[in-house]
Amino acid sequence: MRETKPEAKATAVACANIAFIKYWGRVDSALNIPANGSVSMNLDSLTTTTTVLLDEALPGDALVINDVPTEGRALERVSRHLDAIRDVAGKRWRARVVSRNSFPMGAGMASSAAAYAALTVAAAGAFGLSLDTAQLSALARLGSGSACRSIPAGFVEWQQGHDHASSVAYSIAPPEHWALCDCIAVVAAGEKAVSSLQGHTMAHTSPLYPLRVRTTGPRVRDCREAILARDMVRLGEVTEVDNFMLHAIAMTSEPPIYYWSDETRRVLDAVLTWREQGLPVYLTLDAGPNVHCLCEQAHAEQVTQRLKALPGVLDVLVARPGAGAHLIDEHLIE
């Protein structure tokens, strides 16, 4: 049996995140430098756990996701990301990557954010690199833009920056700052027809794109202040405006991108009606059909029960502010 050094295996857990102010469009698609800053919250119950095992003797990188050996474009993308970390480490060792999600992939749940945050922290750990949160965030961003927001803890702002080192996320407030809940109405668990990657690439074809991008600054500020003040109404309002803008841009891109299903629209209508009736709940959607319903702890149970009673809602996942990406001692490979 071939030996590997103790630090040549590491496992990390990272949360998915829901953006209040969205990342949509890039100024540098090689480095994933975004067109605007964004703000999000890690989702404690939606995690990816990833073990990276380094082995000089491997013919190439290998990838297993949810117990399924995976090749093709998914493996190529992981290999490219590992190359970036190998460059930092100054080592060429190949890796076996084993990853497991606690939530369905590809249904607009930012699975790539959790995946690339966990991969980055696990690979850096396996290579024995001493990197701070900002450096890990920058590395994660190379794998998937929004993954940089899953590195710090709790409530997170991704500062646009202008180069690899400066375009990083930091924690605005820790998870225990505010018992905000994201009640996610799952209306479809299948693969998306259009990935968010394509959405980013096509964003600039929308005539509305410059108007959103160049007016994002005040919304990022507003959102940050709302979080610090634990102001549900202010956070909800700025989140819904930015959500509108993202989907307006997607729908007016060439060709148009339409992430919503009929169920999405029905849930959206129901949530807006509940709010008019006095229930303080706000909504946002990522690049997928599921509806993220934001409310405070006191209303989470009611929101969840109401969502579950809607026709077309397959499941409701409830998430609270989650930890930053971190190493753990239990590995997915023995």
Add this chain to the structure above:
Amino acid sequence: MRETKPEAKATAVACANIAFIKYWGRVDSALNIPANGSVSMNLDSLTTTTTVLLDEALPGDALVINDVPTEGRALERVSRHLDAIRDVAGKRWRARVVSRNSFPMGAGMASSAAAYAALTVAAAGAFGLSLDTAQLSALARLGSGSACRSIPAGFVEWQQGHDHASSVAYSIAPPEHWALCDCIAVVAAGEKAVSSLQGHTMAHTSPLYPLRVRTTGPRVRDCREAILARDMVRLGEVTEVDNFMLHAIAMTSEPPIYYWSDETRRVLDAVLTWREQGLPVYLTLDAGPNVHCLCEQAHAEQVTQRLKALPGVLDVLVARPGAGAHLIDEHLIE
């Protein structure tokens, strides 16, 4: 020569208005009850002057706009509006209506708002009706929704209301409250391909429509407070967000409505660039290609000169907060 009573002729002047929070979509298309409240400013240099001469012996209503005798749908719409005023007056007298605009019609300058505000005040005057601002505003709304905002003076809020009497506009602040300027880059003066009337009718076909309409309340409040505080940044930001939303809805209606020309997009880009360079100017567009650039008096000259230097800009009209619709003593018919 046939005699008419002295009060059987009246002339009124009304301003066009630019909406900061837009009217887009209705809950009652017979009464023009809007789907949401809106906020606007009267534009002092964009006026319509209208004389209404009542004459029992006329075979029907007659209409002259900018010296051109006008029949067909324009006359029918004016006649329907006169019917509403005749109902209030309890008289069936037919009218000769002579109207003159100080600005090009049908290019998204809210010409129908000024026209129906002036027509309402002139006709009410000719019939000798004693109506207050709210009553005149409600009547004007029947002719063209946004005309109700051209009745009160200066900065105006149209409260959504729920019936004919309650869906009226009132003045938030008089014209002298704030020397706000609207520098209008005219990029086309021809007739619009799609009228705003069609836009209102199709608004509900946009998947984004419920999200805008049901989140307008806070923006109306924000806009009102920004005006009262003379806060250019706050007014500009909320105006641009609402503008984005209107055009996003138009572009995603079925069929899509696209009010912008290539020139529109170039002006829009230039204005956003100027602001990034430090010039405090904000933009909004009505249902047409012209770009309304909002700034304070101190920057109006610079904004105007820069706009004039842009290729594709045919003219720049500068307007300041205007008076409410009112009767004058000089008539367009002797």
